[in-house]
Amino acid sequence: MAAWRAFLSTAHLLDRRIEEQLKAAAGLTHPQFEILVRLAEAPDRQVRMTELARGVVVSKSALTYQITQLEKAGLVERATCPSDERGVFAVITEAGLRCLERVAPGHVEVVRRYLIDRLSRDELRTMTAAMRKTEEALRAPDGR
């Protein structure tokens, strides 16, 4: 359980730092930033709402809210899905991409400074593998 405690505290503390950095650099929240990253990486720079929600690990309604916010800020747009009348694509705009380019370096810097650069290559590899295993189990519908 000690491991779990450390994990939990660290996750919260790191999240807090990141939030602070993003807010200062671009007025973005962490979830908003995550959304932009995922969109920027996606083919055609667009992702379906539900898939995006799963990726960012956020409820569908929270995503609806955040996309609306990002839309107001001009960083994202909604597009209807041709193949499925119900579907909605979130699409990152040019402004969104520029914003991301501007903010990403500072973000990476924080993650490196507090997490990545403190770990040896071995530690990093081990931790990544461990996280992957856990994530996989958590994403499995039955909890495996």
Place this chain on the structure above:
Amino acid sequence: MAAWRAFLSTAHLLDRRIEEQLKAAAGLTHPQFEILVRLAEAPDRQVRMTELARGVVVSKSALTYQITQLEKAGLVERATCPSDERGVFAVITEAGLRCLERVAPGHVEVVRRYLIDRLSRDELRTMTAAMRKTEEALRAPDGR
């Protein structure tokens, strides 16, 4: 960055599972549960508000809110601090302790199932060490 992604997703997913389990088992949120755990472990089963907030990694105002909720539920009480007129102790009640005893096993079970038991002894040790280093850095006032 892949490590970071895995870490982030896993933390969110696991948190979600835990929240779900606690809600079902006792109507508690994860922060509320954390608060109870820390109080139960403390000498005299009481902790000062500010210290508790630091431990649980939550803002002071969020703690005030949660303690009020827990007080309504009869799981926690507030006590004035004799040595410092400003200070407030959060104290866990008998009912709080009983609640914790009832819920803790299920909670531990979830954490083990998804995180602990998936990792080898080595992985676990490495990860704990890594988290401790990171946590220490994040808690240092200057970010070291």
Place this chain on the structure above:
DNA sequence: CAGGGAAAGTTAAAATCTGAACAAACGCGA
């Protein structure tokens, strides 16, 4: 091809969190 259940997004209300402002109490240096 009609019906019913499942899935996609949104919405509304309630709960929770954040940040800033605040009042009270502390404590240190002049």
Place this chain on the structure above:
DNA sequence: TCGCGTTTGTTCAGATTTTAACTTTCCCTG
């Protein structure tokens, strides 16, 4: 001892998240 900057916990307003409907559309089955 006085005064001023800190610390403590709370409060308030605003932002965000959650949960549970709800609408629309899809798709499988008979």
